[in-house]
Amino acid sequence: MSAQQPGQVIPTLSWIGGIDGHLRLIDQTRLPTEFVEIECHDVPAVWEAIRKLKVRGAPAIGIAAAFGMCLGIQNTVDADEAAFFARLQATADQLATSRPTAVNLFWAIARMKDFATKLRGKFPPREMAKALLGEATAIWEEDRAMCRAIGRHGVELLADVRGVLTHCNAGALVTVDYGTALAPIFAAHEAGKRLHVYVDETRPLLQGARLTAWELQQRGVEATLICDSMAAQVMREGRVQAVIVGADRIAANGDTANKIGTYSVALLAAAHNIPFYVAAPSSTFDLSIESGEQIPIEQRQAEEITHGFGRQTAPTGIDVYNPAFDVTPAKLIHAIICEHGVIRPVDREQISSMLGRKLEKQSV
């Protein structure tokens, strides 16, 4: 167990050393009661960390897999090229089984493989390993830069704000550092602004209570934990002047799918004339989806609600409705903060203008 002091910022995951180094990551299954970092020295350790949700959230899983590829080839840096590539492929195949529904996992593995394939024949394995570590580090850096950019753009929206409410965990723990919804809060805090964050506990899985509350406490940001049903009262008492949440998926018109309860918070914010913001990387937009109506709502297991706290809290056999997320209509969202800037008002034109412009600029 690592020593950890409040206010000290530890990245969710980081690579320690050179090509013979290892991956260090925060074990999120031990939070919030214990802060434990895991040292992953081989592929099975990374596989287990992803599989057992010790690392979670799309960006963080992708980055763990990218560094996992670097661990996989450590024993073949002095072997011949064929052995090196065979090991690379075996590592990719193994890591792909860790969490088969995580899109970012496959994206990161493919990016590392493609990168190696382009260099094949040009460098010996040892140089290839260095280049691959550079590529994994680039993915890590890109994620960090994306979060920091969201933080920078979001700060302006918090200028006249003292209290902010957030739902679920779209913080540093799903990324390298800083997060998405929490990025503007961390950026404002680091710039010396005093903010007070109200944290919805976020039933059924309590990501707000377990993770967001912990992250804010760790960085010394004033935070108060509430039950989801208390958000309206907190708003009514004038305790918050803004709401910021993350996003799972954003349609072309700005309708936003996010953790169940987000739509509820958006309606309550509207009823109290409090601006409601979504913070998410541009990769969250799915422009092939016209509107939120086309996003199917996944149902999760009843036990998350009936046996939520390690104990049965509802009668045996009761019917349960447990949607994983909901869709907040664009009209309830005052702005979407992405790494390229602030989209406001939230509509099809502003979204395609912001994303189109940036797509052109990056020549993608």
Place this chain on the structure above:
Amino acid sequence: MSAQQPGQVIPTLSWIGGIDGHLRLIDQTRLPTEFVEIECHDVPAVWEAIRKLKVRGAPAIGIAAAFGMCLGIQNTVDADEAAFFARLQATADQLATSRPTAVNLFWAIARMKDFATKLRGKFPPREMAKALLGEATAIWEEDRAMCRAIGRHGVELLADVRGVLTHCNAGALVTVDYGTALAPIFAAHEAGKRLHVYVDETRPLLQGARLTAWELQQRGVEATLICDSMAAQVMREGRVQAVIVGADRIAANGDTANKIGTYSVALLAAAHNIPFYVAAPSSTFDLSIESGEQIPIEQRQAEEITHGFGRQTAPTGIDVYNPAFDVTPAKLIHAIICEHGVIRPVDREQISSMLGRKLEKQSV
């Protein structure tokens, strides 16, 4: 442990036998996983049931205390009058310490004492004991009649309704039978109407999951349990056409204090054009309070949120805001259902008209 079948209705508490009988009550601390009835044969047993929340809710606590008075005098029915009254007073003093904040406890004890005092010198102790059992039974009957009247009046509001949402537990378990918010639902169900009830689990103490879900299941009413944060989604999907909740206290203008989260549900209902109803006995009105602004919001312990059910789910030392209830403004309430009828629209005039008329009629 008693055998108990779904659909079979067992009163929350009942007196078994004559003046040498005893009080039977459902142990609510064992629900929803176990159905256990406690047989209280003496005052300490009733004291413990109230103290340890085996019986809860204002009406039910009052009734338990009234029958507790009957238990207290069982050994003095053949003694002299002085001994009988000394025992009555000792019982009153003892029961009063069981839950010193429960207003109905004191009301019921005082009613029993006053009743006995009026009869003093007119009947021997044995006859007094019979009369006191009659008075306790009258309190029980009045509560039952009140709930049934709310049920009768509320049924009309559910005429075009298939799905109803409720928050917390204002059901049979806080009364003799039928409850307040659930009374119109039970009345409609017994009249053959098919209703489907969505039950907010009601964090932090989960009265919805533990008690309301159990009551509905017991009576064979279709019910689905949800987290509080899912109510908006359930409304959006068109699953409910009405919301019914209970009340802790109603001001002269109709502003209603009830379990935390009620105000949130009222706002969400308004956003979806779903009528929001409050069901409560006329004793819940406090006409000395002009509006909800004058009702102070009690704060409860942080542990209810951070250590919900035997397990720590938030970081040590995190600040918590835990208001026990909130106030729903009258303008969000479509009607208040009391035992005298339906108050609609909810305003000062309609309230004083309904309560004033009934107060005159009862010559109180």
